[in-house]
Amino acid sequence: MKIKMTINGKQIELNISSKERLLDILRENLGLIGTKESCGKGECGACTVLLDGRRVNSCLIPALQLEGSNVVTVEGLEKWKSFKSIERAYIENGAVQCGFCISGFVMSTAALLNECSPPVCLDEIKQALGGNLCRCTGYTKILQAVQELTNQKEIIQQIQEDWRDEFGSK
């Protein structure tokens, strides 16, 4: 089937099978390999992307539901003004080991920062990141990095601004 959609700010038209997973469209058709596949059944969050302003597992989105949608992957997020702050927090806290899960975590972090109103407690962060699994870090440093981000009002404001620019206000 033919679909028109926006990926990382670019309008594209694809001719693909209707049951194709968004994850495969990104990685195989478009070469956007920052989005990772791990479990392939919605249990690990490695393939998390933003779809029309919500984070979803791209392994569970069929092409037939993508017409007219707006998708942001980690490659798109990289262009956001707020991305550097997220990246820095992860690096400075040593939150990245093998890195396979990290693009998923970064997407969920961006979504949490967009939705949260400080002060944000640790439980709230855990709930927000519950859909992402990491087998290296034991989570402590990832949680540290995200908590540090939620304590900085300017970063949250910047994320919210970037989010509105991308998806409009709802």
Place this chain on the structure above:
Amino acid sequence: MSLVQNNKEIIYRPNTINELEQIINSTKEKLTFVAGATDLMVQQDKWKSANNLVDLKSVKEISEKIEARTDGVLIGAAVPMSDLMVDATIKEKFLILVDACRQIGSVQIQNRATLGGNIANASPAGDSLPVLNVVNADIWIGPQNNGEFEKLKVDQLMTGPGETRLNNNCYISYIFIPFPKQENLFWYFRKVGQRQALAISKLSLAVLGWKNGKKIEEIRISAGSVSPIVRRASKTEEILNARILDKELIEKARKSIEEEVTPITDIRSNAEYRKRICGELLREALYNQLSFIERQ
């Protein structure tokens, strides 16, 4: 409506319920309805062999509507759970449903998954099902007959694990939940799993009831993952209804529900543990109320 046909696959994307029902009424092929797809796409055989797909997300009447009515709330079957969780009416009247939705999968799943999908998938472990039972939800089923949807309760619709009465291209359009009397209302929901997020339940328990002083006026109890069909524990409810709540009664209810449920042993847990913990959860739910009464 958009329609795509290639090789042996047909994809329907109706925009309205009318268009949807026209499709149903004009085909003899078996249709597969796609809502959030979070359960459907992981069932590889079912997903791969489905050749006639109907997208329910494209029907806005079903995928976006949450309507507060005078006597209850009408929820589109393909509305994502994250929309339910922030809806003002649902937050005010059905915190138990918000609580259950929050414990389903993860935020990524809640952003896609739907009540209609949870019901149609008919897993005994479906986390919203015990809650829909205790709030006495009506499941509206199309296509309409003389402009009327057929209405069934969850335990009438479900006929076994993964099996329902949704044959002959029937689909779920809405879930209607009547407002419960708010006065002296209490509720309890707890899911027990290997971890909090992204774990299928070992078991879950939903309780909704009304107190009158020290008395349980009425109670509704439903447990998940402990029987082939998620239904109310009516024998145990009988023991509690219109009785003064005390430790003795709680013990009686705990024993009763352990006998009433019929769990199996599978990869997630074993029958004995499920029975035992089901009793313990009910005890916790009732002790919460007892300590509340004693404090007054």
